[in-house]
Amino acid sequence: MTTSDIAGADLSHVDGVRDRIAAQLTRARDRSRLLTDAVDDHDLVRQHSKLMSPLVWDLAHIGNQEELWLVRDVGGREPVRADIDELYDAFKHARSARPELPLLGPAEARKYVGEVRDKVFDVLERTPLEGHKLIDGGFAFGMIVQHEQQHDETMLATHQLRVGEPVLDAPPPPRGGPVGPAEVLVPGGPFTMGTSTEAWALDNERPAHQVVTEAFFIDTTPVTNGEYVAFIADGGYTDPRWWSEAGWAHVRKASLVAPRFWERVGDQWYRTAFGVTAPIDPRQPVVHICYYEAEAYAKWAGKRLPTEVEWEKAARFDPATGRSRRFPWGDEDPAERHANLNQRHLTPAPVGAYPAGASALGVHQLIGDVWEWTSSDFHGYTGFEVFPYAEYSQVFFGPDHKVLRGGSFGSDQAAVRSTFRNWDYPIRRQIFAGFRCARDASRDESV
Template sequence: MSHTEELTGTGERTGVAELAGSGERLRGRIHAELTRARRRSQLLTDAVDEHDLVRQHSPIMSPLVWDLAHVGNQEELWLVRDVGGRDPVRSDIDDLYDAFKHPRRDRPALPLLGPVEARSYVATVRDKVLDLLDGVRFGDRRLLADGFAFGMIAQHEQQHDETMLATHQLRVGPPVLTAPPPPRATVPVAGEVLIPAGAFVMGTSTDPWALDNERPGHRVELPAYLIDAAPVTNAAYLAFVADGGYADPRWWSEAGWRHRCEADLVAPMHWRRDGADWGYLRFGRFSPLIPDEPVVHVGYHEAEAYAAWAGKRLPTEAEWEKAARWDPDTGRSRRYPWGDGEPTPEHANLGQRHLTPASVGAYPAGASPLGVHQLIGDVWEWTSSPFQGYPGFAAFPYREYSEVFFGPRYQVLRGGSFGTDPVACRGTFRNWDLPIRRQIFSGFRCARDAGPERAYPGDLGRTR
């Protein structure tokens, strides 16, 4: 069985709409999500030897053993100590695993828990959490309403699991992760989709496990615009590379061109020359580029330059979300492009089920009502919006999750990737990173303004 096949199983996941139901059903959902997250953490750390666990594979990433102990420390802080009111397990290590006190490049020099200690620590914390879960009263505090604190910790661990997966991609050595290939395309998808002018509800005030930066739900009015029916593919991006896109400052912003020159960028991260052609290094294996897969491992500056070269632009965050959530028949915002039901393997490429993006057209069941495909899963999509709080934003339960990152330095990404778990992915979920970052599983799609002649629903160019 592959490392990825062990993660998912075939059991049906409980829908989020049931979270507010009986306490026992909620306890079962929490137990299942915590268990799935821990199973994935174990797979990602058991796949390598102790040397690989403690070494730093890139100065912008933590050693894998730091991530493992960090998820346990966060679980101890929020669930064992805060929710449970229990005595600390290891208060002496709080400082070591505070992400704000030690930059990633400095973490290997810290007196971190070794692999054996880290595994023992996270297991002890989990035992205490499952013990207190049996008796917790979900209505006692806002932090516990609908199991929010437990959902926050499950999402946090899965987010670090995706970070550890990105570390595996940077790792040098024999391949250690395996997974079946994603499905091939079953429908043709090309061109653009017109999103009509009008208002929609962005964000949420009701999703029980939504994080603070997704709240509150608020109305946003947008003019008509066109958005790509699918993410930009390797073939499309290769045309930009072949046309000298990396050598032509016309397509780049001032900051983007400066970074391109300083970093000597010539192609997406992990692309490698194979004679006259390009190939891709994936988790220790080299393979030819697959033309119809979404391009991955490009930074914001590269995405912005490609869009300019193509005569388009990146979508705003609001444009991305309207394309992903707005139902033109009812006017309401769905939880996902396909509706409110939880993702299945037929809807999206999520959860490390595969180790690559899927070909464009592989998930017709996951398309939006207007025919925009693969908005969820495959690759995180850069938007042109800096990371900011919504009108009425309130930090909860701590400022360091979102608020301290607000401002012009960070760009918003949307939609999740093949390495994002469904518990940490929905139509309202917001990711953010520095524009220069490429180690994340990031791609993009383009948009452009709709002229007056294309601004009406009767002129929809639906692509299915």
């Protein structure tokens, strides 16, 4: 199922919608199986980093959320395992403490998620998909699809932190190509941000609202490994001029000298990705960068990070029509030619690899490859309404979290839109995050 299939459907006629929801549920579960079947039981129950849960916790948590929302709430069915709700409540137990809990073992977790899924398919068959906000357009099912895919990306990040022989494999991404000028002028004026029509959009993406920006420039592509090496070579990590006070304190406390998973051997930088160590590709977007590193590079380059308003305008605004597109390339759902998504590859693609995915303004690779840090704190839009629960996003609002946009090579298209908002602490580097720079346009440049 694609979100446009549902968003554009006449919800009084839902023929075929159930089949598409079932296909999306199955596709997400196939990915969960791939990520958990790739390792043995010892690796499933082991904590590979204090930042992450054991893989077996993620698997059972996926099933528990599916049971809570679809089996019990939408379906009104009896619980499958009410006794484990607290174990898999992400707000009750910090990730670092989860290995000490009496978690379901691998075989029991697999049995549990299978039983839940069987009941969910029965609920799906009997649910009208209209007449109530939670089920209109299959929203609750779409929320669970996105939840599973988001945890799949988290599990992929756990695989990146895992030590041992490689267990995941994927073909290399397409080769890069020309991208035109280094930066693109985004005209000042109004545009429509957010959405009130996307059927599976989550509460923090809503409502659609008009925002006015000044003219600004934004980089045509994300910052690459080769560009970032120049920052390192110029003493970027040892010069406090480029860092905010909080960033400089973090650099010293964490002893940062390069992106995470990088190692220098002689004059060559290497990166380890999913157990494979290789020289960095200078044309690939830099990844595993924290917010403070992105902020420092931008200042060193004489630029800044874009706000999330600017990022979304660069991604969605079509100057020919004045309207906001669903995706940079238009309204159709992502295809392989548009973006590096769906874990098809295990690394960002070189810049210029997806010319068909460029925005109307000529900005490349805004969707997929790497999550992009913005300078914005995470807050609700004016008119924000919690739905269906505050713990999805509202409890994270405030200055502690920075907004990331666009998705990564590990994101699934069901969980990525030009309106989708991710957020994390500015020190986080285990996520598949990079960035691009922006700058103000002078009066002469904005004409």
